[in-house]
Amino acid sequence: MKETFYEYVQKRGISRKDFLKFCTAITAMMGLDASLTPKVVEALETKERIPVIYKHFQECTGCSESFIRTAHPVVADLILDMISLDYHDTLMAAAGHQAREAAHMTKEKYKGGYILACEGSIPLADGGIHSMVDGKTQLELFREYEKDCMAIIAYGSCAAFGNVQAAHPNPTQATPIYKLTNKPVINVPGCPPIAEVMAGVITHILTFGIPELDIRKRPKVFYRHRIHDNCQRRPFFDAGMFVESFDDEGAKLGWCLYKMGCKGPVTYNSCANMKWNEGTCWPVESGNPCLGCSEDNFWDFGPMFTTLAQVPGTNIIYNPDKVGAAVVGAAAAGVAVHAAATVVVEKMKKDKDTTTSVADQQNKGVSK
Amino acid sequence: MSQRVVIDPITRIEGHLRVEIDVNENNVIGDALSSGTMIRGLEQILVGRDPRDAWAYVQRICGVCTTVHALASLRAVEDALDIRIPKNASLIRDIMNLTQYVHDHVVHFYHLHALDWVDVVSALSADPNETSQIAQSISSWPNSSPGYFRDVQNRLKSFVESGQLGIFSNAYWGHPAYKLPSAVNLLAVTHYLEALEWQKDIVKIHTIFGGKNPHPHYVVGGVASAIDINSDNAINTEKLNQVERLINKAIQVVEQMYIPDLMAIASFYKDWTYGKGIGNYMTFGDFAAPGKDIRDTDSYLFPSGVILNGDLSTVHEVSLTDPEHIQEFVDFTWLKYSDDKPGVGKHPWAGETTFDYTGPKSYKELDMTRPYTWNKAPRWKGHAVEVGPLARILVGYAKGVKEVKEVTDWAAGTLDVPLTALMSTLGRTAARGLETKLLVNRLKDTFNALVANIKAGDTVTFDKTKFDPSTWHRAGKTLQGVGWTEAPRGGLAHYIVIEDQKIKNYQAVVPSTWNASPRDLNGARGAYEAALIGTPMADPHQPLEVIRTIHSFDPCLACAVHLVDKEKREITQVNVIR
Ligand code: SF4
Ligand code: SF4
Numbered sequence: 049m050k051e052t053f054y055e056y057v058q059k060r061g062i063s064r065k066d067f068l069k070f071c072t073a074i075t076a077m078m079g080l081d082a083s084l085t086p087k088v089v090e091a092l093e094t095k096e097r098i099p100v101i102y103k104h105f106q107e108c109t110g111c112s113e114s115f116i117r118t119a120h121p122v123v124a125d126l127i128l129d130m131i132s133l134d135y136h137d138t139l140m141a142a143a144g145h146q147a148r149e150a151a152h153m154t155k156e157k158y159k160g161g162y163i164l165a166c167e168g169s170i171p172l173a174d175g176g177i178h179s180m181v182d183g184k185t186q187l188e189l190f191r192e193y194e195k196d197c198m199a200i201i202a203y204g205s206c207a208a209f210g211n212v213q214a215a216h217p218n219p220t221q222a223t224p225i226y227k228l229t230n231k232p233v234i235n236v237p238g239c240p241p242i243a244e245v246m247a248g249v250i251t252h253i254l255t256f257g258i259p260e261l262d263i264r265k266r267p268k269v270f271y272r273h274r275i276h277d278n279c280q281r282r283p284f285f286d287a288g289m290f291v292e293s294f295d296d297e298g299a300k301l302g303w304c305l306y307k308m309g310c311k312g313p314v315t316y317n318s319c320a321n322m323k324w325n326e327g328t329c330w331p332v333e334s335g336n337p338c339l340g341c342s343e344d345n346f347w348d349f350g351p352m353f354t355t356l357a358q359v360p361g362t363n364i365i366y367n368p369d370k371v372g373a374a375v376v377g378a379a380a381a382g383v384a385v386h387a388a389a390t391v392v393v394e395k396m397k398k399d400k401d402t403t404t405s406v407a408d409q410q411n412k413g414v415s416k
Numbered sequence: 417m418s419q420r421v422v423i424d425p426i427t428r429i430e431g432h433l434r435v436e437i438d439v440n441e442n443n444v445i446g447d448a449l450s451s452g453t454m455i456r457g458l459e460q461i462l463v464g465r466d467p468r469d470a471w472a473y474v475q476r477i478c479g480v481c482t483t484v485h486a487l488a489s490l491r492a493v494e495d496a497l498d499i500r501i502p503k504n505a506s507l508i509r510d511i512m513n514l515t516q517y518v519h520d521h522v523v524h525f526y527h528l529h530a531l532d533w534v535d536v537v538s539a540l541s542a543d544p545n546e547t548s549q550i551a552q553s554i555s556s557w558p559n560s561s562p563g564y565f566r567d568v569q570n571r572l573k574s575f576v577e578s579g580q581l582g583i584f585s586n587a588y589w590g591h592p593a594y595k596l597p598s599a600v601n602l603l604a605v606t607h608y609l610e611a612l613e614w615q616k617d618i619v620k621i622h623t624i625f626g627g628k629n630p631h632p633h634y635v636v637g638g639v640a641s642a643i644d645i646n647s648d649n650a651i652n653t654e655k656l657n658q659v660e661r662l663i664n665k666a667i668q669v670v671e672q673m674y675i676p677d678l679m680a681i682a683s684f685y686k687d688w689t690y691g692k693g694i695g696n697y698m699t700f701g702d703f704a705a706p707g708k709d710i711r712d713t714d715s716y717l718f719p720s721g722v723i724l725n726g727d728l729s730t731v732h733e734v735s736l737t738d739p740e741h742i743q744e745f746v747d748f749t750w751l752k753y754s755d756d757k758p759g760v761g762k763h764p765w766a767g768e769t770t771f772d773y774t775g776p777k778s779y780k781e782l783d784m785t786r787p788y789t790w791n792k793a794p795r796w797k798g799h800a801v802e803v804g805p806l807a808r809i810l811v812g813y814a815k816g817v818k819e820v821k822e823v824t825d826w827a828a829g830t831l832d833v834p835l836t837a838l839m840s841t842l843g844r845t846a847a848r849g850l851e852t853k854l855l856v857n858r859l860k861d862t863f864n865a866l867v868a869n870i871k872a873g874d875t876v877t878f879d880k881t882k883f884d885p886s887t888w889h890r891a892g893k894t895l896q897g898v899g900w901t902e903a904p905r906g907g908l909a910h911y912i913v914i915e916d917q918k919i920k921n922y923q924a925v926v927p928s929t930w931n932a933s934p935r936d937l938n939g940a941r942g943a944y945e946a947a948l949i950g951t952p953m954a955d956p957h958q959p960l961e962v963i964r965t966i967h968s969f970d971p972c973l974a975c976a977v978h979l980v981d982k983e984k985r986e987i988t989q990v991n992v993i994r
Contacts, residue, residue, distance in 0.1 A: 215473075301647055
């Protein structure tokens with residue numbers, strides 16, 4: 049019988065009380081109701097540490113950097129105690145054939161029982177020669193580990209959607225993971241994803257199994273809401289009060305960044321509610337417009353600092369300059385925007401999981 | 417008879433790197449090859465886009481140094497458009513850049529490099545009392561009681577007993593090249609874990625000003641975060657207090673943990689003198705006095721220059737814009753130039769990067785006499801050079817920068833080695849620590865300068881006069897700029913050409929391209945390759961000595977190999993500074 053997570057932490061001298069505290073904390077972190085805590089406890093008491101093989105494909109290692117920033121659970125606990133991170137290019141001690149062997153041993157020992165975490169896309173142009181390890185293409189290496197894994201986590205927008213190297217004209221034919229496999233894939237987009245979201249997905253699998261996914265294979269628990277719907281600048285959007293230039297009076301008072309190019313209205317991510325780096329801040333709060341980094345193809349949305357022309361989810365195209373005029377002039381414009389936004393929210397509520405097509409709609413209008 | 421040993425992947429780096437060595441009958445490395453095995457094509461993707469967005473695309477060259485490409489890009493665009501950013505923006509960007517340095521170097525030391533010198537398994541048999549004594553004798557770092565070290569050791573023991581060794585599995589534990597006493601090994605492993613916790617803190621400085629880390633946000637013309645000490649939605653005293661606390665903590669970590677550990681570990685490896693490499697060092701320079709513009713090169717903490725053959729008596733001038741100074745060659749690279757003349761290089765403004773993969777579909781060994789990497793071979797006036805912390809320390813020393821001289825002499829004195837001993841694997845690792853010591857204090861000075869400037873009534877963070885592309889028109893003219901910085905891994909330069917308000921050409925010449933360079937037709941090797949030659953190995957199939965030297969450069973291969981530009985582009989007009 050293999051050691052369970054609880055047995056493991058017990059050996060480390062962690063008290064029952066601390067273990068329960070930990071369970072409560074991760075339940076909250078996963079956005080679950082406190083009444084589910086006993087389920088978390090039960091899962092951790094009966095489940096062993098899951099082996100994780102974490103592979104780097106076409107990437108910048110930003111996701112791994114984010115991964116090691118997780119505060120809940122504490123990063124060392126995650127890497128050493130909660131999972132068995134048996135292969136990770138950026139962290140593992142062994143190199144070369146010893147490193148490859150480590151992954152191989154896990155694969156053999158835990159057939160059907162390990163998680164394959166992928167960071168980066170896979171290039172398919174010219175037979176895949178644009179990214180190779182050990183003289184093999186990334187596709188060949190992916191196939192080796194995909195076959196026997198329990199599930200695949202596609203960390204970051206590269207693995208989930210192709211991301212920056214897949215932006216027009218996609219010179220290496222960078223391809224997202226889900227297009228290359230029939231295995232269950234959990235997409236965790238973001239460039240990079242929030243650390244606690246990355247850890248949260250693993251914790252979720254550890255405790256409850258694979259989380260419920262939307263049609264883009266994203267865990268609903270972290271990607272259910274638009275940035276725009278949880279944004280603290282939202283009252284200013286509704287009131288038609290917009291920043292017109294970084295550093296103007298509105299910028300200092302925290303008005304809406306829509307006219308500075310904010311993609312919050314078309315972006316599904318946890319930034320506005322979880323914030324970044326232990327809840328310190330997030331792009332829009334800091335005064336920087338959302339770039340939409342968790343959306344498919346966001347690099348081709350058009351110039352970043354230019355206003356979205358269309359209210360997402362509707363066919364209403366409105367002129368943000370008119371909305372801006374509401375600040376000095378007729379308050380009615382602000383009301384109109386509010387009404388439009390409410391329509392959007394209603395629509396979002398109705399077909400939550402099809403809202404991702406908004407991004408596609410947006411992309412169609414992009415010139416390149 | 418020499419034998420070939422292949423190490424692929426090189427782990428604990430950024431990106432995909434393959435190293436092959438030829439080892440002679442005495443197990444000494446006779447020749448070496450380094451191959452960058454991934455390319456993404458970002459520069460081609462940039463063509464036709466809005467120059468104000470370039471920082472975001474090129475920031476994704478690297479998620480480890482997460483901010484330096486954005487900075488070089490902003491500087492290139494602002495150079496091309498002749499934008500002078502406000503003083504506060506300069507200060508905030510410098511604070512972010514310095515934060516990047518401190519974070520990156522500490523993480524490199526503990527998480528990417530230490531395990532080459534520290535035997536984790538040996539820490540299991542250490543006496544925690546002894547570790548505690550050593551810890552207290554070298555530093556006033558608070559977590560140093562015997563009980564504390566015993567707890568860590570117990571945790572480690574139960575981890576090892578679980579049989580699931582995770583990131584520590586199948587490594588080189590017990591290798592004869594490990595020299596630390598077990599008590600020091602335990603100290604280092606403990607700080608590995610502490611540094612892992614701390615590193616997620618210091619980056620919050622990026623989060624406060626740039627919204628997130630990795631990949632904080634930026635904007636051409638200044639910074640987007642507004643300053644208003646009377647607003648709850650801008651940089652106010654509460655935010656500044658947070659930043660100050662994080663900086664003070666970083667100073668403590670560097671001075672009481674990183675530097676003492678570095679010196680303690682180095683003192684056991686003083687006879688490991690390998691890895692000198694080329695002996696040519698180059699810097700582009702950065703860190704103008706707090707609040708000064710990047711163009712104020714005279715006030716740099718790290719000045720620019722080139723040292724040849726380890727000769728510190730002469731520092732040669734380097735120009736980023738002179739086509740004779742910096743050229744890139746492709747003779748041993750899976751790329752080709754349209755005019756196809758062997759041995760002829762190109763300056764980045766005339767640069768081309770066309771895929772020409774001539775390697776096999778799958779391979780066991782690469783042929784050193786033919787193209788073997790995606791990495792270009794950049795040269796300064798025809799010389800292969802090394803860039804990075806060691807180059808910065810040596811050029812600064814040679815140019816007589818007071819702070820650099822002081823800290824370098826202190827380290828050489830403490831370790832009781834001559835200055836020339838720094839030109840080695842160990843010296844490269846030490847130089848990284850020394851500059852962190854300087855930079856963490858510069859971080860505090862820069863923060864103080866920001867507070868003083870705000871106090872003096874200046875809250876401007878953004879210059880909008882040239883943000884609107886319609887203001888860029890200069891009839892019939894192509895705009896061209898260069899942006900540079902000293903990134904943690906070395907001199908970084910981005911080159912941009914703007915036409916009709918769009919990017920016409922973009923080229924980045926990055927630190928790891930210099931260091932991971934393949935050979936050229938004159939037979940000159942890049943820094944990684946040169947540094948490996950002559951190193952004896954205990955067992956060529958346990959290549960600990962190889963990864964020691966390679967890691968001392970802190971490789972960043974996604975940085976080194978990111979280009980592709982399928983067409984040659986004409987550049988009509990040069991409009992740059994320097
Ligand atoms: S998703 Fe973003 S952070 Fe992650 S690897 Fe890709 S570019 Fe880097
Ligand atoms: S447009 Fe952006 S800044 Fe404005 S409310 Fe929406 S998410 Fe927030």
